[in-house]
Amino acid sequence: MRLELRGITKRFATLVANDHIDLVVEPGQIHCLLGENGAGKSTLMNCLYGLYTPDEGEILLDGEVVRFAGPGDAQAAGIGMVHQHFMLVPVFSVAENVMLGNEASKGVALDLDAARAKVREIAARFNFHVDPDAIIEDLPVGVQQRVEIIKALSRDAHVLVFDEPTAVLTPQETDELMEIMKQLRDEGAAIVFITHKLREVRAIADKITVIRRGAVVGEASPTSTDAELAAIMVGRAVELSVVKGEPQHTDTSLVVKDLTVTSATGQVLVDEVSFEVKGGEILAIAGVQGNGQTELTEALMGLETNVEGSIRLGGQELVGKSVRQVLDAGVGFIPEDRTHDGLVGTFTIAENLMLDRSDGPPFVKAGAIQIGFRDEFARQKVEEYDVRTQGIHQEVGRLSGGNAQKVIVAREMSRDLSLLLAAQPTRGVDVGSIEFIYKRIVEMRDSGCPVVVVSTELDEASQLGDRIMVMYKGGIVGVVPADTSRDVLGLMMAGIAPEDIAATQAEIAAEAAASDDAVSDAVDDAAPPGDTPSSDTATTGTDETGAAR
């Protein structure tokens, strides 16, 4: 089915999210929509999927104009979408999710068997392993995404939209997803692939359309280099790599020993983690989202309640301290969800910049906020950190992602820090601001402060980190040098300890020839038994890299 968008325009109040966008997606083609966060890619796809009604323009399928009052119409017309945030009911089974909205019935009763059969049939087509009766919330995200794909295919979608599908996947899962997309393309589907990851675009796209600030700014060839693609996407040449020298170690160090964080229900979220970060180095914590990184950073900040073990910063014990005391010990924190944890959206920039300093002079004297001092401080910081704003009294909620993040960076770095914790520091941040934030983080490291960067983006971890620690299911899989290959890191993110990787890779190589059973057995042997990510592995990793240096 040939999809054509003509002059699609969508406005939200004064903001033009899509400005006369034209797009043609041919069947049997993977069409990449490349653009930064907030460029208008998702808005465009929501118009296509009937979630938004475009203010102007029309959608054509096989040359005929169609109008969608809602997603139901779009599905009926053969458009399927794999959402960035999965549209799955977590307490329903796979089969129930797939049938929802399009239920087969026997009399008045649901025909679950038909739905199960459909799930099995589609799963078999792509060599998935999905149990139709599994409950969604029990499944790993990679499998949940396959359910999303099955859901779209069960409705005979001929146009498939993938909205930032790789954000939650390990590199290996990403590779698998790409295989699936290629198979779909070869079966004749028209595929729209929305992303801002240049590597993926080059790997899979047949055609690339770049969107910037709501408008199509050009097409690019899949053979373009990263730098070329980034330049079109951002509108100017960008420095993609992080420039930093050899780490100069200092004495202030963060030593975490046997740290365990459990949830209220007793689930172990961080499992006896031990590591050390020296002053003047950046430790990057890599891993797929949800493997304990969030809880680890929150435990370091004193935000978790069920914490055992020890966190020593320059000899001072932090476990058991209140958040205020942790801040006073000199810990700076860039939280992973800035709108939720980092900023008060309806406060001004000036107010947000003094949020953690309201307990005394110079910002507060005799219980009263020193407005003059606060505003002067804010003006300086806005200047110094290049926050693009109409003024210090603008609400933070109205800033772009990059500028809001700079406000947080400014606030945290303007204190005397003895540790910087940055969780997903560039998530939802434009490329221009990323450059700036990286530079500041490296400056902090060069000033002799230990820095911990948590990132789900492998590139970010490799570029920023002096060492990379990979977490999986709450434990440390290993700590490896920053120049470790992507493949190895990817396997570590799936829970395979670095010392077992050579064996596993050999098995995978042999897999092409061998039967499936043989491979499964081999993996059983190769993968460490029980709760692999133990502190032993982590300590060994630290020692090795330490010795290497």
Add this chain to the structure above:
Amino acid sequence: MTAAVLDQLQEVVEARVIERKKFKVPIVFASTTVLLTLLYGLSARDGDAQFMLGSSSDFVTIPKVVVPGMTTAWITIGIMVVLTALAFVLANAYKKSPWYATVLFCVAAMFGFLAWAGAGAPAVVNVVNLISGAVALAIPLVYGALGGVIGERAGVVNIAIEAQLLMAAFTAALVATVTGSAWAGLVAAMVAGFAVAAILGLFAIKYRVNQVIVGVVTNVLVTGLTTFLFQRLLVPNQLTMNNTEPLRFSSIRIPGLSSIPVIGPILFNQTIIAYLMYVAIAAVWFALYRTRWGLRTRAVGEHPQAADTMGIKVNGTRWRAVLIAGAIVGIGGAYFTLVSNGRFNWEMTAGLGYISLAAVIFGNWDPVRAAMAGLLFGFAMNLNNILGLLHTPVPSQFLLMLPYAVTLLAVAGLVGKSRAPAADGVPYVKE
């Protein structure tokens, strides 16, 4: 790397769980045992207690059982102490007490308490009457809870169950008296419940007002409205507008089934509204879990965005659920004026709507379990009635608190792992 290999990997390492010792059950057991021990110790009663498991008119007559009151009470305390100790031992070993231990504990506590209360009393404790009365008293609670479950499963918190019960009771009395037909009254009660639900839906779904506030305000509004209409309309026209005495549904003995010992007279010698209740429990369960309507209703209560992207109209689905729930609660309201009373009286629902809400939570948003919770509360209410007959030294005002105390204990302490629908009480706004 194939999917098969990755799947394997995912199975190899599972997240660890640190078990915690859970002492809730043993502590509840222990405190109940202590309370009853204090009661028996401080207020001993002489004489025998007489129990009956049926009436003399039953098909199979079970003879009266006479036990020495205090001795029996102390024996049950002994059983309870053993069970409490067992629960502590199990909890200390990270194990859960088996459900039958809880059942056994409750039966022992109840039997001992009744033996104490009935000791030396001239009246016989009729267990069948105790339970069949409980079923009857639970009727409005169960209907209310079923309505509550449907609404909350769709994502709309229904605090207005009280208002729906009261409005339905009022309408049933008026319509039944005027038309001279109890059936017309029943239908009118359903319409009344439906109408109150429409008010709730209008504000909660259409205008996205905070659902707790809408519910509470609706309750106050309907209480005021029915009281006003009662004073101005019904009181002056008692005989022509508010007299359902001759029309009340009477108990129907189901031939065969009602002859089963114990269970027969409890379940199958009830009014049509009770029989409808049995059907309603099964029907709501089936509808929620086995039909397209139910799947969609649960989907909009759990993840409305997901439902929306699958072409399901979220607010339409919620409207339907709330209105159907209103009609079901309406049947429960009819119980007040077509079964238990011969006339409407102001504020006659006496907060039962709120207890239904507790039953919804206690029943973990499941129709069958919510109905069982309703029955438990009904039992507490009927126990209060029976104890009144036995002339226990417990003050009657204190006994009146019993159902509410049970509700509070049940909701606060014994719910365990309960989980509300994820989008319960959250209005759906399209981005």
